[in-house]
Amino acid sequence: MHLKFSALASQFLDDPHSVRHAVRWPVLVWEAPPAGVRPLFTRSTLTGLSLRRPTLAEPLVLEVRKRPQGITTPVPGITLGRTPDNDIIVEDPTVSRVHATFSEEKHTGVWYVADDGSHNGTWHNGTLLIPGRPTPLFDRASLRFGDVLATFVDFSAFNQFILDWLARHSRGARAAAHVTDGGLTRGG
Numbered sequence: 562m563h564l565k566f567s568a569l570a571s572q573f574l575d576d577p578h579s580v581r582h583a584v585r586w587p588v589l590v591w592e593a594p595p596a597g598v599r600p601l602f603t604r605s606t607l608t609g610l611s612l613r614r615p616t617l618a619e620p621l622v623l624e625v626r627k628r629p630q631g632i633t634t635p636v637p638g639i640t641l642g643r644t645p646d647n648d649i650i651v652e653d654p655t656v657s658r659v660h661a662t663f664s665e666e667k668h669t670g671v672w673y674v675a676d677d678g679s680h681n682g683t684w685h686n687g688t689l690l691i692p693g694r695p696t697p698l699f700d701r702a703s704l705r706f707g708d709v710l711a712t713f714v715d716f717s718a719f720n721q722f723i724l725d726w727l728a729r730h731s732r733g734a735r736a737a738a739h740v741t742d743g744g745l746t747r748g749g
Contacts, residue, residue: 563613564622566590566726573723584719587625587663587672589641589649589704589711590726593617613652620726623649625663625672625713638662640677641706655681655707664695672698672715681707 573580593615615621627639628648641649642659651660657679664673673695676683683690684705690696700718704711714722 564588564624566620566622567618569622570723570727573720577720580720580723581716584624584716587698587713587715588719589623589625589713590620590722591615591623591651591709591711592620594708594710623651623711625649638664638675642677651706651709651711653707653709656709657681657707660706663698672713674698674702674704674713679707 569580569583572583595617613621625639626648639649639662640647640659641651641656641661641663643651643653643656644658647659649663657677659677660679661677661683662675664675665671666673674683674685674690675695676690676692678692682705685696685698686703698713698715700715701722702713704713712722
């Protein structure tokens with residue numbers, strides 16, 4: 562399920578505790594790459610995707626949780642891929658049909674991600690993962706699935722993530738406001 566980051570941030574500003582109740586599981590925050598950044602991978606396949614994508618102003622928040630499976634046999638873990646039969650659907654042509662799997666270690670509560678032999682790889686904090694080998698995720702981790710950049714955020718760290726994101730983007734907006742036709746000016 563995709564959630565609107567702006568709605569969660571607005572809700573957080575009104576009542577921080579309400580977001581803690583709304584987001585009770587980890588999330589992936591999928592942000593658009595900065596302007597001018599070209600994709601790394603040219604190898605992609607399309608399967609009639611509607612291509613719901615984040616924008617610079619509106620990241621997509623993807624819940625890391627199992628979807629109800631209906632009649633099909635449940636697959637262990639929480640799958641991420643571009644096809645509708647995954648728990649987390651990432652509509653990008655550089656993401657494999659079944660790209661990666663998330664799992665939680667029940668005794669410790671530590672979350673893990675494993676690449677499922679994807680075509681363009683899964684990256685954790687800049688390191689390419691070995692397919693099939695789970696890697697621990699803690700409160701916050703930078704992930705890349707093909708060309709998709711996302712931040713894994715445990716529910717306990719989501720409120721701080723919102724504050725950091727708002728601060729980062731308000732600085733960018735203030736810096737852009739100090740650009741004039743003649744170049745940069747000193748801001749206050």
